[in-house]
Amino acid sequence: MLIGDVARRSGVSARMLRHYETLGLVRPTGRTVGGYREYRDEDIRRIFHVESLRSLGLSLRQVGRALEDPDFTPSALVGDLIRWTEDRLERDRELLERLHTVDATTPSGWPDVLRIVELMQRLDSPSASRRQQAVLAPAEDVPVPLELLAAAVLTESDPNVAGALRWALVRAGGDAVASLAPGARSDDVDVRLRAVRAIAVMTGPEADAVLADALGDPAVTVRGRAALAMGSRGSAAAVPMLVAMVVEGTSDVEAAEVLGTLALDPAAADPIMAALAGELAAPGAAPAVRMRLVQALAEMPAPAALAVLRPLVHDGDRAVALTAAALVGVLDSGPPSSPGPA
Structure with missing residues (x-):
């Protein structure tokens, strides 16, 4: 042929x-x-x-x-080819995301495209201060696109930069929750936590729905952050997790404060007090756990807290008894009266 x-x-x-x-x-x-x-x-x-x-x-x-x-032998070479291909696909994925971000800004000309690319490069900087400056003071007054902010907040590990990104997301308006929601379903627990932290400062039924789903997250850090946010919004669904955080010592002070706010609602007070009292009376509860629970009672409305604290004044654990007695004395005295005229 x-x-x-x-x-x-x-x-x-x-x-x-x-x-x-x-x-x-x-x-x-x-x-x-x-x-x-x-x-x-x-x-x-x-x-x-x-x-x-x-x-x-x-x-x-x-x-x-x-x-x-x-x-x-093909095995080593095929293994190398797999790694090279995976690296190339990752680079292509990042490029595709960048192109989508640029497209979402609807640039009117190449100068707009170049400004957005510069902004993306600054947000990718190894310097945390430079990344923060890119969010707080965009070059040439170019607003940071919502999609770019959402992508950045899901990868940002510096707490100061992350805070600036969350602030910028709230100010950006638009459907920020929709941009962050995929992060709340990520396989990476750190990404899920960042997504929940960002959504926690947002309002609306979409944010509530994502946070409610996060209450069932397998990671205690994600569940806890969602519970704090939901509890602060008045949701009784967060109570079991908040009580568990007090027991486990995970952000227990913050959890107790949120429980105290929820307990101001008479409908929520009884379940909360019953849960705290039940944990205090649980067989084999560690002394440190019981002490955290007693301290959490200080955040509850006085009448409900006193009903649980008074019996504890005679508790077999001396530290618990002394703390309970001190709290009873404070709560019984009520708020300090205003000084009279001189």
Whole structure:
């Protein structure tokens, strides 16, 4: 078969076939009477072998080695190809996200595109102060796009920069919750926590729905942050987690304060007090746990707290008894009276 026929049937151009011959990858084993290249069946098979290996991402040099070196084993090379391909896909994914971000700003000209790209580069800076400055003082008064803010807040580890990003997200308006919600479902617990922290400062039914889902998160840090946010919004659904945070000592002071605010509602007070009293009376409760629970009672409305604290004045744990007695004395005395006129 002549080179033109091979090119038509194989889909490999005649120019590429000549290149393969120059490299020694595929040499036609026959010649016609007139001296033209003639490809035989084994040559055609080798062409398809070359094309198959190229389709896996091998360079022509690697293809030649694979076909000629009897000691060549594919396992290591295939492993390298997998890693290279994964790296390339990650770079392509990042590029696609950047392009979507630029597109979302609806630039009117190339200067707008260049300003957004500069902003993205500043947000990617290894310097936390430079990233924070990019959020708080965008160059040339270019507003930071919502999508870019959301992506940045989900990856930001510096607490100061993260705070600035959350502030900027709230100010940006728009559907920030929708941009952050995928982060709340991420496989990465740190990303989920960052998403919940950001959504916690937002209002509306969409934010409430994401936070309610986060109460069931497998990570205690995410559940706790969602419970603090939901409790601060007056949701009784957060009570079990908030009580658990007091018991476990996870942001227990903050959790107790939120429980105290919730307990101002008479409908929520009884369940909260029952939960705290139940944990205090639980068999085998550690002294440190019982002490945190007693201290949490100081945040509750006085009448409800006193009903639980008074019996504890005679508790077998001296530290618990002394703390309970001190709190009873404070709560019984009521708020200090205003000084009279001189």
